[in-house]
Amino acid sequence: MKKILAALLGLGLSTFAFGGAAQAADEKACFIYVGPIGDFGWSYQHDQGRLAVEKELGVQTAYQESVEEGADAERAIERFARSGCNIIFTTSFGYMEPTNKVAKKFPDVKFEHATGFKRDSDNVSTYSSKFYQGRYIQGQIAAKVSEKGVAGYIASFPIPEVVRGINAFILGAQTVNPDFKLKVVWVNTWFDPGKEADAAKTLIDQGADIITQHTDSTAAMQVAEERGIKAFGQASDMIKFGPKSQLTAIIDDWAPYYVERVKALKDGTWASQDVWHGMDHGSVAMAPYTNMPDDVAALAQATQDKITANTFEPFTGPIMKQDGSEWLKDGEKADIGTLLGMNFYVKGVDDQLPN
Amino acid sequence: MGFIEAVLLTIVTAATPLLIAALGELVTERSGVLNLGVEGMMIMGAIAGFAFALMSGNPYVGVIAGVGFGALFSLLFAFLTVTLVTNQVATGLALTILGLGISGLWGEAFVGVPGVKLLPIEIPLLSEIPLIGKLLFAQDIIFYCSIVLLFGVSCFLFKSRMGLTLRAVGDNHTSAHALGISVSRVRYLAVMFGGACSGLAGAYMSLVYTTQWIENMTAGRGWIALALVVFASWRPNRVLIGAYLFGAVGIAQLHIQALGFKIPSQFLSALPYLATIIVLVIISRNRRLTIINTPASLGKGFVPDR
Numbered sequence: 001m002k003k004i005l006a007a008l009l010g011l012g013l014s015t016f017a018f019g020g021a022a023q024a025a026d027e028k029a030c031f032i033y034v035g036p037i038g039d040f041g042w043s044y045q046h047d048q049g050r051l052a053v054e055k056e057l058g059v060q061t062a063y064q065e066s067v068e069e070g071a072d073a074e075r076a077i078e079r080f081a082r083s084g085c086n087i088i089f090t091t092s093f094g095y096m097e098p099t100n101k102v103a104k105k106f107p108d109v110k111f112e113h114a115t116g117f118k119r120d121s122d123n124v125s126t127y128s129s130k131f132y133q134g135r136y137i138q139g140q141i142a143a144k145v146s147e148k149g150v151a152g153y154i155a156s157f158p159i160p161e162v163v164r165g166i167n168a169f170i171l172g173a174q175t176v177n178p179d180f181k182l183k184v185v186w187v188n189t190w191f192d193p194g195k196e197a198d199a200a201k202t203l204i205d206q207g208a209d210i211i212t213q214h215t216d217s218t219a220a221m222q223v224a225e226e227r228g229i230k231a232f233g234q235a236s237d238m239i240k241f242g243p244k245s246q247l248t249a250i251i252d253d254w255a256p257y258y259v260e261r262v263k264a265l266k267d268g269t270w271a272s273q274d275v276w277h278g279m280d281h282g283s284v285a286m287a288p289y290t291n292m293p294d295d296v297a298a299l300a301q302a303t304q305d306k307i308t309a310n311t312f313e314p315f316t317g318p319i320m321k322q323d324g325s326e327w328l329k330d331g332e333k334a335d336i337g338t339l340l341g342m343n344f345y346v347k348g349v350d351d352q353l354p355n
Numbered sequence: 356m357g358f359i360e361a362v363l364l365t366i367v368t369a370a371t372p373l374l375i376a377a378l379g380e381l382v383t384e385r386s387g388v389l390n391l392g393v394e395g396m397m398i399m400g401a402i403a404g405f406a407f408a409l410m411s412g413n414p415y416v417g418v419i420a421g422v423g424f425g426a427l428f429s430l431l432f433a434f435l436t437v438t439l440v441t442n443q444v445a446t447g448l449a450l451t452i453l454g455l456g457i458s459g460l461w462g463e464a465f466v467g468v469p470g471v472k473l474l475p476i477e478i479p480l481l482s483e484i485p486l487i488g489k490l491l492f493a494q495d496i497i498f499y500c501s502i503v504l505l506f507g508v509s510c511f512l513f514k515s516r517m518g519l520t521l522r523a524v525g526d527n528h529t530s531a532h533a534l535g536i537s538v539s540r541v542r543y544l545a546v547m548f549g550g551a552c553s554g555l556a557g558a559y560m561s562l563v564y565t566t567q568w569i570e571n572m573t574a575g576r577g578w579i580a581l582a583l584v585v586f587a588s589w590r591p592n593r594v595l596i597g598a599y600l601f602g603a604v605g606i607a608q609l610h611i612q613a614l615g616f617k618i619p620s621q622f623l624s625a626l627p628y629l630a631t632i633i634v635l636v637i638i639s640r641n642r643r644l645t646i647i648n649t650p651a652s653l654g655k656g657f658v659p660d661r
Contacts, residue, residue, distance in 0.1 A: 036570030038459060038466040066571060152613070158620075185612045186620035192574040193565045195605075198369055202609040205361045217572075219565040222469070241469055241567065351612075354620045 029053055029262050030085035031063040032076055034092035035191040041216035041235040042190070042252070046091045046114075049254030053262050069094025074101060081106040087265050089258065090114065092190070093159050100124060110270055112261060115161050117340050122272045127257060128161070130278030132168035132339075133307045134250035134286055135212075136314035137300050138232045139172025141247050141289070142210040143180045144296040145230055150181045152203025154213040154220055156190050158354045160342040162214045167346045168314050169212065172303075174348055183208055184351035193219035204229060210247075221245060230291060237287040248300065249287035256282060276336070279308040315339060320347040362606060363490050367498065368564055370602030372397075372556040372573075375501045376580035377587070377594045378508050379552020384584055385512060386545035387525035387652035391447025392432055394577025395454025396550050400425040400557025402458040405470050405568040408561075414473040418497065418558050425554015426547045428454060433546040437539050440656035455571060465568040473497065473562040497559045504552065509591045521545060525650035528657040538657050553577065586635035588645045593638060601631045 031050050035043040043065060054061050062085065067076045073095045080088050081102055087110040090099045096116035103111040103124045115128045142151045153169065155162050166184060173180035183206060185199045192215075200211050200220040204227050211231040213220045221242040224231035231242055233249025257277065264270040277283040286304055289297035306312035317328030322345035328334060345353055376393055383390050390396075403424035408417025432450050435441045473495045481492040512518040524531045524541045532538050560573055579601065587593035608623035639645050 036459060038462060038568075038570030040467045040569065044466070183613045183615070185609050186624070187609075188621060188624040189574075191571070193567070193569050193572045194369070194372075194560065194574060194576070197565050198365060198606060199609050201361070201365045202606065202613050205358060205365070206610065206613045208613075217565075217569050218467075218567055219569070222565060222567060236467075240467060350615050352615075352617045 026060065027057075027086045027262065027266055028060045028062065028084055029258075029265075030061065030080040030083075030088045032067050032073065032080070032088065032090045032092075032095060033063060033065040034067060034069065034094070035216050036065050037063070039191055039216045040218050040238070043091070043216065045235050045252040046089070046254055049258040050089075052255035053258045056259050057262055057266065059262055059266070067095075070098075074098035077102045077111075078105070081109045085109060087112065087262060087270075093157075093161060110265060117274070119272055119274065125261070125273050125275075127261075127273075127275045127277075129252060129254075129283040130276060131161075131250055131252070131284055132164045133278050133314060134284055135165045135168040136172035137286065137303050137307075138212060138248065138250070139169040139174075139180075140176055140303060141292060141296055141300050142169070142212070142230075142232075143173035143176035144299065145247065145292050146180075146210045148207055148209045149177055149179065150183060150208045151210040151212060152200070152206070152208030153182055153184045154196060154199045154203070154211070154215050155184055155186045156215050157188065158186065158343075160340060163345070163353065164339060164342045165214055166349060167342065170348045171314060171319065171346060180348070182349055182351075184349065186354060187215060189215070191216045193217040196220050197223050200224060200231075201227075233287060239287065239290065244291060246287070246290060247292055248289050251285040251287055253283055253285055276340075279304065280310055321345070322347055322349055322353075360486060360489060362610065366599065366602045366606050367490060367494070368602075369605055370599045371498050371501050372559045372564065372576055373580050373583060373601060374595060374598035375497070375504060375559065376553050376556035376577060377583040377598060378501075378504050378591060379549040379556075380580055381584045381587075381589055381591060381594055382508060382512070382521070382552075383545050383549030384653055385525045385589060385650050386521050386542050387528055387650050387655065387657075388433075388436060388542050388546055389443045389447065389654040390429065390432055390436075390450070390546060390549055391444060391581065392429070392450025392454065392577075393549075393553050393581050394573060394575065395451035396425045396428050396553035397454075397557035397560070397573045397577045397580075398458045398571070399428045399454045400554030401561040401572055402462045402465075402557075402568060403554065404558030405465060405561040406461065408471040408473075409465065409468065412471060414471045414562050415496070417471065417562050418473065418555070421554045421558025421562075422551045423554070425557060426551040429546050429550020429553070430543075432550070433543045436656065437542045437546070440658055443654050443656065451577070459570045462568045462570060466570070468568070470561060470566040470568065472566040495563050497555060497563060500555060505591055505595055512591070522650070525652055528652045528655070532657070532659055538659070542657075553580075556580070583631070583635075586632055586639070588635075588639040589648045589650065593635060596638070597631050597635050600634055601627045604630045 033043040037047040089112045091114045093115045099113045100120040111124045196215045197219040200223040209229045211224045213234050218238050218241045221238045225242040225245040231245045239246045315334035317332040318330045319328040321327045400421035404417040404421030407420035408414045435446045436443045475495050478492040482488045528538045583597040587597050604627040
């Protein structure tokens, strides 16, 4: 909320101080976050990207944090569009409809929506990162390190991004242990540290000795540390919260993309696009492989190298769906469309996918 | 530690902050003041508790700071609504927004820094009772406070003269004033008690529940506490039932999911709210008693006519 005040104040000041045609060429990049920038996870990483834009390009930026997905989001995006933002990054899947709606009303403003797939007008781009590449590596590590052969997965909402992560994790695990079990708990929130901690405790009480999460805070990592089991960090390096627990973490690095896009806008080369970068572009990075035997770290590193060199794709057949039907034939690679809209589990996930 | 014990322990952790915040708000509302700022006071308690515990290295300093800042923050609300007689609903909402803002600003330096955990105190002998020993007698100081508070608030409200005075102010401030009771003094104290409790609940979040500072980490628990007070028809014992029921169903639904039952998770997530409302509505179904227990002056400002 203080950010709204700051944004409003900044907005008022900027129109006051820089208003007028003389400064019209000045770019302003604005960001909408689903959580607080202090979550040390998803929104925190996006904000690091914003800071990079400010530092490297000297462009004025503004942001609003903790914006609810839905009607609030539309208001927030529209307010930014009206306030002179030239490019607006909306950084959560649930902002897909509001982003496209506002984009139609403001054809001169560029919109960049993270993790979605809808581009209704040509001033909307979508971008995402192939986090599932990291999840696959985590699955391999989990199956190697786990003594009980059971991992717990704290999931947020049943959207393709999350489902893809779960599938990649179990596929990675199955390469090491075909009978590896994955327990999934849906907390139906991106951000509620208490509930995330509760979910972690639940999974541990039910026998999981590896915890991985697709929610935004460091709470689960800390529970793992207290209970003496291993866990994976999410979105940023969480080693400080789990010095004896963290095996590795998927680190989202949005800075290169944000700098590239704002620069394109400045140069007048911005065009609507849909990008899905992975480890090859450096937008998905792994924290150091810690708290595991050397051979496991070596295996993880080998997989990471193959993925980075684009010689290996985690979703390569043969892969069966959860019900046993065939999805990908031997050697067949998943097409982007199916991956982006993924709404089914692969074989081995012990959970029913919520609709 | 067995499975059942572990689960029960998780439930206690989930219920304690709700119970403490709700008991505080109950006293505030019994005096006729509706403070919707519970969430804001809680988050102030959380950041103050975290910051002071980290700086001093002593979690107990954090607990005291949490209580202190909660009370101090509520003093602002009391000044606005009792002295200046502003609209209680609007002021309460503003307090929540302000609390979230200030705590975020204050906490910026603490993001990504592990905190200091408030450790349990084992009571000799009693903590060795099977099953319930660890659960009830090997807990942290804030849990013990929640139990003391429960009995304390009950006795105070219904067995003491001061409690009677407080309820009188909440039921009819004009009559109370006519009897020579200082309405504003009673309300100041009641609001500050509520603030102190919210602060304690917040400190529990950042010192016990999840030992770290994360912006907005109370994640709506203040609102749940507020709802509990109303659905418990302003009775401390029912607040206890409500808080523990909410905690228990919340944990149970996670276990049901992890066990792989084929129930939609969206429904399970809504279950704690549904179950708590249904049960509390059923126990509060006696309309006459509910009317008696509802503070009649709730939410109304008082301007003495002389």
